Amino acid sequence: MKVILIPVRCVASFQNIFIVAALLLMAFAAFGQSTPPNTHPRSADLGLKVGILPAGPFDAISDVAGVTVGHSTIIRGDDVRTGVTAIVPHAGNLFREKVPAGIFVGNGYGKLAGSTQVDEMGNIETPILLTNTGSVPQVADALTTYMLNFPGNEDVLSVNPVVGETNDGYLNDIRGRQVTPDDVFAAIKNAKGGPVEEGNVGAGTGTIAFGWKGGIGTASRYLPGSLGGYMVGVLVQTNFGGVLTIAGAPVGQELGQYYLRHELQQPGNGRDRADGSCMMIVATDAPLDARNLKRLAARAWLGLARTGSAGSNGSGDYAIAFSTAPQVRIHANAKAVTQPMEVLTNDAISPLFLAAIEATEEAVYNSMFRASTMTGHGHTIESLPIAKTTQILKKYGAIK
Numbered sequence: 001m002k003v004i005l006i007p008v009r010c011v012a013s014f015q016n017i018f019i020v021a022a023l024l025l026m027a028f029a030a031f032g033q034s035t036p037p038n039t040h041p042r043s044a045d046l047g048l049k050v051g052i053l054p055a056g057p058f059d060a061i062s063d064v065a066g067v068t069v070g071h072s073t074i075i076r077g078d079d080v081r082t083g084v085t086a087i088v089p090h091a092g093n094l095f096r097e098k099v100p101a102g103i104f105v106g107n108g109y110g111k112l113a114g115s116t117q118v119d120e121m122g123n124i125e126t127p128i129l130l131t132n133t134g135s136v137p138q139v140a141d142a143l144t145t146y147m148l149n150f151p152g153n154e155d156v157l158s159v160n161p162v163v164g165e166t167n168d169g170y171l172n173d174i175r176g177r178q179v180t181p182d183d184v185f186a187a188i189k190n191a192k193g194g195p196v197e198e199g200n201v202g203a204g205t206g207t208i209a210f211g212w213k214g215g216i217g218t219a220s221r222y223l224p225g226s227l228g229g230y231m232v233g234v235l236v237q238t239n240f241g242g243v244l245t246i247a248g249a250p251v252g253q254e255l256g257q258y259y260l261r262h263e264l265q266q267p268g269n270g271r272d273r274a275d276g277s278c279m280m281i282v283a284t285d286a287p288l289d290a291r292n293l294k295r296l297a298a299r300a301w302l303g304l305a306r307t308g309s310a311g312s313n314g315s316g317d318y319a320i321a322f323s324t325a326p327q328v329r330i331h332a333n334a335k336a337v338t339q340p341m342e343v344l345t346n347d348a349i350s351p352l353f354l355a356a357i358e359a360t361e362e363a364v365y366n367s368m369f370r371a372s373t374m375t376g377h378g379h380t381i382e383s384l385p386i387a388k389t390t391q392i393l394k395k396y397g398a399i400k
Contacts, residue, residue: 038199040372040383043219043365046390047399048247050365051358056220059362060196061233063220064283066090066324069235070191071202071216072183079173081376084139085130085202085216086187087235087281089322093152095159098123098330101322102294106301110277110316113140114162122290123330124322126161127188130203130237130279133167135179142184164318166239166277168206171376196235199370206376207239208276209367210308211257212384213374214238217367221355228348230286232355234300238367240317241274242310246365249396251389252308259310275314278304278364282321282356287328289343297321299353303360321356 043050044059056063068091072084089099101124103115113136118124126147131139143161147153168174187202196218198204204215220233242259244252252258259274280300288296297319304317311317328341344352373383393399 038197038370040199040370041386042198043362043369046369046393048365048393050219050247050362051221051354053221053223053355053358056222056231056233058195059220060218061087061220061235061281061283062193062196063222064231064233064285064324067233067283068191068193069196069218070187070189071197072187072190073201073205074178074183075205076178079377080176080178081172081206081374082132082135082168082174082178083202083205084179084183084187085204085237086191087128087283088188088191089124089127089283089324093150094127095125095147095150095153095156096332098125098332099322099324100288100290100293100328100330101320102290102292102297104294104297104301104319106304106317106319107311107315109314110165110318111136112164112318114160117160118162124162126159127191128281128320129161129163129184129187131163131165131179132172132174132203132206133165133169134174134177136163136165138177138179138181139163139184142181145181146185146188162320164237164279164320166203166207166237166279166316168239170206170208170379171374171381172206173377198366200372200374203237204367204371206374207237208381209238209364210241210244210252212368213371213381215367215371217363217365217370219359219362219366221359223351223355227351228286228344230284230352232282232284232352232359234303234356234359234363235281236360236363236367237279238364240276240278240309240315241312243308245306245308246389246393247398249393249398251392254392255385255388274310274312277316278309280304280319280360282319282360283324284321284352285324286349286352287325287343288323288349289328289341292344292346292349293321293323296349296352296356299356300360303357304364306357306361307364
């Protein structure tokens with residue numbers, strides 16, 4: 001325990017004694033309220049190997065050079081369980097150095113702000129923010145303010161904020177729209193490289209996956225030098241349902257919790273919902289143009305499917321892919337009417353597709369493994385039972 005020393009030259013009265021005591025109580029209270037480290041295992045900690053490609057050093061989207069991630073986690077009282085997650089493609093001025101990007105819509109039941117301009121222009125000019133459905137307008141407004149105030153943007157008249165969402169209204173007072181501009185600014189300011197916080201953090205604070213606690217998850221894959229040595233990283237915000245399958249093992253069925261269970265076993269006796277949404281952010285350092293980034297984003301959906309997603313009518317599933325390669329950035333200050341750009345050919349990107357599939361699949365698992373049981377808004381959602389899940393994975397040979 002860290003000892004806090006408060007120098008006191010003279011305590012000449014009871015008033016001074018009370019002041020010192022109050023300061024000590026505040027110090028220890030602050031110590032006691034510090035967030036405990038997340039001790040839940042990641043999929044790799046359980047010995048689970050997803051796919052054939054190797055993971056990056058942190059097995060996270062931040063393995064893509066220059067990409068940083070930040071969270072604002074908002075937990076207040078009994079009803080507020082939400083937040084903001086920021087994915088920043090590079091540390092420079094994103095409006096002046098836009099990154100090429102593509103968006104794939106698996107099922108469009110959602111509110112992905114800024115998507116039409118990305119489709120039209122093929123680039124992203126702000127950090128990518130994730131939050132809850134009801135807070136998209138506030139978050140987009142705050143992100144616009146952040147970009148207009150960014151040094152070097154004093155003459156900018158319009159920016160295209162990119163904000164994705166999932167609906168956390170079961171555990172969170174989503175109608176209260178609790179996210180503030182300060183929460184947005186803090187998520188961007190807190191963005192850093194290295195290990196990425198997962199589970200009940202940021203935009204994943206109040207989410208649910210396959211009937212258990214969902215959240216933020218991430219993973220990465222890199223290609224051998226013979227295939228270019230490129231990195232692909234994925235971050236997901238999981239809030240959807242289906243029949244949970246982990247590395248081929250029917251975990252949801254074995255645990256007795258999966259979509260349509262009641263209809264199949266006890267017709268007319270309840271309904272296991274598969275509605276919700278999933279946001280998938282794919283980053284790579286491979287030099288890809290917007291067209292092939294959209295194709296890369298589409299492969300993230302294949303990774304989502306591997307986990308057992310039902311892709312239901314009420315599930316808004318989106319993937320955003322961008323490239324950090326300096327040679328493919330779009331420079332807003334450039335006066336030239338043409339911009340030479342060297343990009344990978346169609347035939348060269350198939351290994352990247354596999355990397356995106358594997359990283360997305362593992363990121364979904366990490367979002368659940370790292371999540372904790374959450375109570376909010378009058379409801380409780382249990383975390384995935386790790387011990388039972390481990391037994392199931394061993395039973396089906398997914399781990400030893």
